[in-house]
Amino acid sequence: MHDPQQTIADRLHARLDQLTRAERQLADSILEAYPVSGLGSITQVAQAAEVSTPTVARMVQKLGFKGYAEFQAALRAELEAKISGPVARRETWAEGAPGAHILNRFTEAVIGNIRHSLGQIDPAQFDAVCDLIADPTRRVHVAGGRITRTLAEYLALHLQMVRPGVVPFQGEQNAWAHPLLDLAPGDVLVVFDVRRYENATLRLAEIAAERGAEIVLFTDQWRSPVHRLARAVLVSRTVVPSAWDSSVTTLLLVETVIAAVQERRWPDTRARMEALDEMFNRTGFFRKFT
CATH class of the missing domain: 1.10.10.10 (Winged helix-like DNA-binding domain superfamily/Winged helix DNA-binding domain)
Structure with missing residues (x-):
């Protein structure tokens, strides 16, 4: 079956x-x-x-x-x-939508996505992704598309606390040429790309591959065209009763990668985080209730 x-x-x-x-x-x-x-x-x-x-x-x-x-x-x-675009996706699920409350239907879909995605992931490939990102000899560049840039920024921000040499691709995609100048052979490019796959993301991956970067791809069950260039691919099922795809499973994988990289580098990461906390204390960044 x-x-x-x-x-x-x-x-x-x-x-x-x-x-x-x-x-x-x-x-x-x-x-x-x-x-x-x-x-x-x-x-x-x-x-x-x-x-x-x-x-x-x-x-x-x-x-x-x-x-x-x-x-x-x-x-x-x-x-x-x-x-399919957002309107077609909404009409597809709405036709057969059961009468249960959206909270239950959406949650059940997300849990199913997580269960299915985890069942398809090769633990050895997941470990290889974490090893690449944790490798202190490599810089890590992170990029996402129109929607997935939020996931890319979330990953990059946490990795910057865990290790040095993390470079987020920020701003509009026409500004990506500048950080590409510093991408060197052996660097890691983490790319987020889900349907409808973006031309700029594919071009970025192609140029990065030409420059000798190792590409890690976060994508959906249909797999972005970037997968042909990637050393490792982490696939998340994204379908939910909504006009938009769900990012919950992808975020789960992102947070698990962060945790795994942190553990691989813990002595260095601990010192780094302590130094960061000291900076926050000196600048009064966080409110203290004492």
Whole structure:
């Protein structure tokens, strides 16, 4: 029984170890420009991956579909969801909305998103992300899009307390060229990009990759095009009964990364935080009730 919340990309990633070499080659081809890469005829998809049409048919069945037509119908549904704007998203959930209060419906959706997302994350890849961000030999640059910049700023602010060498990409995207000048080989670029994926974010990632940066991507279940450039990808399910996607699961991952990086660097982080508190005390930044 398949989880109805799983995308086809989720299924492919979960079953890679069960696929033959030809099927893995096909999976890589589909994931390269997902989901559009799977919308051609079975012959076109096979030719693009340089495999046989029976290989396509076998892999589709391994993914739980009765045939190629059912596989493509699922892909088209994902593509429609991927490109939909806020109005279309609201109308989609409103049509079948149950009578329960929005507090309950929204919370249940968020809990389902968290459960599904955590079930899909590879702990080894999560640890690799934290190791990269904690590495004192690397600077960490953080960027987000129109909506996700708030998550990027939240991560950057906390990382600046945890370690030196954290550079947020601030302001409008046309100002990103300046911090790009200082991005060096081996640096880490943390990117946030969810549907509808932004051209400026992709261009930033492309330039960063050309300059030798290691890219960490926070994205949604449909995966931003930036995933093709990323060393590590952390995927969050975002669907809730709203015109907008939810950031709750992404924020959970962000805060967990912060906690993990803090623990990896605790002796240095403790000294850094004590020095910061002393600065706050000297400037009277926080109100004291004594």
